[in-house]
């Protein structure tokens with residue numbers, strides 16, 4: 108069933124039909140004046156805004172700043188989450204020592220810490236980095252831990268019987284076995300990453316896409332506000348596609364991911 | 368076939384006892400298994416068959432008594448389980464290479480892996496993932512992984528138990544052929560009395576942790592199941608397994 112539905116140009120165009128219709132409807136409504144530009148600007152106006160911002164270089168600058176923030180937060184929070192997930196997944200002592208505390212902290216929505224974070228770090232770069240890293244940490248930690256703990260014990264026994272040392276056992280059995288779960292964590296983390304960044308840049312920043320949107324709001328430049336939203340959506344989509352590509356590469360052995 | 372014979376090694380057990388805590392699983396086990404013999408082990412579920420196998424290949428140690436198996440000192444004992452236990456993320460070839468142990472890679476290793484894969488009838492499948500293979504083929508990869516390091520003692524714990532009837536018949540012939548080619552000592556646990564008689568030089572029946580029957584099978588190979596001699600041996604084993612309970616025998 109899935110095989111026949113994914114064939115042919117018509118089926119391939121199918122998912123685009125509804126979004127396309129919505130954009131056309133939006134454009135028509137704007138052109139006919141049903142949708143005033145101070146509520147929602149026309150798609151063409153958003154494109155124009157994108158062009159202007161591209162030409163004066165501010166779009167690329169802000170995009171670069173936001174992207175760098177997102178990635179540094181992801182790398183810092185992800186690396187800590189991954190390491191602790193491995194540690195607690197592999198060591199019973201580590202798990203007993205740290206996991207209960209982490210499970211407790213996990214229940215605090217990290218965005219609730221914003222006032223405290225501002226007191227600690229001011230509204231500078233470190234505050235945003237801290238929030239993104241914290242938000243990214245938990246999904247990566249939890250899924251790494253879950254992945255390591257759920258590696259088939261029969262495979263681990265097999266590895267031991269064949270004389271694998273700890274390092275080989277980790278590299279050939281435990282890590283690849285945990286990888287599907289780690290990718291699930293990464294997907295979640297990317298969602299949290301953008302969300303946190305949007306909030307952080309919107310509340311307090313002097314650069315970045317969020318700041319661009321907030322500055323535009325002061326002058327009622329709805330086209331730039333909508334442009335910022337669209338850019339966030341595109342960034343989110345790109346991150347998701349990149350993860351999918353990585354999954355296809357690293358999980359090709361798994362029939363669930365092997366399909367193109 | 369391309370693999371060279373490796374030969375077998377003997378195993379001897381003298382008054383072996385195995386207990387887990389206060390649970391005595393095996394006791395008074397005396398067995399002399401000459402090099403190269405194919406030994407079938409049968410018995411009801413939970414009677415200690417797997418435990419006996421694990422002792423004989425050094426995965427567990429005896430509680431008392433003496434076990435002497437040169438293969439253990441030479442690290443030349445391997446085991447195949449009912450589940451193939453392949454690494455799903457490694458190709459057929461890399462799975463087989465696991466059997467070569469630490470630090471074995473490169474051309475020599477590739478050649479050994481290719482040879483043993485040919486021996487088990489998987490030539491040309493080196494690059495596939497386990498998920499692309501049938502159950503029987505996966506078990507062949509597991510067999511190749513166990514044999515690639517040229518063990519002299521191979522334990523098989525219900526190796527064909529998860530396969531369908533037709534694949535099993537295929538795999539029994541394959542197992543017999545590989546054993547004849549390579550000459551290792553084979554210790555196979557099975558719940559199928561017919562399979563035990565078809566493959567074993569000898570069938571050992573375990574009951575309540577003891578050897579209650581040790582039956583030589585002197586039939587020419589490959590063995591035909593329908594013959595009266597075959598059926599007589601099967602009958603002898605089933606009698607001992609189920610005693611005088613005709614309903615249980617009927618069910619088997």
Ligand SMILES: Nc1ncnc2c1ncn2[C@@H]1O[C@H](COP(=O)(O)OP(=O)(O)O)[C@@H](O)[C@H]1O
Nearest residue numbers: 387390392410411412413414415416417418419
């Ligand atoms: N590692 C172990 N720890 C404790 N008891 C065990 C262990 N392995 C096996 N046993 C016990 O030994 C008995 C025989 O098990 P096993 O050898 O697996 O039987 P079989 O393979 O004949 O079905 C069972 O009662 C089982 O509970």
Ligand SMILES: [Mg+2]
Nearest residue numbers: 416417418524
């Ligand atoms: Mg068993």
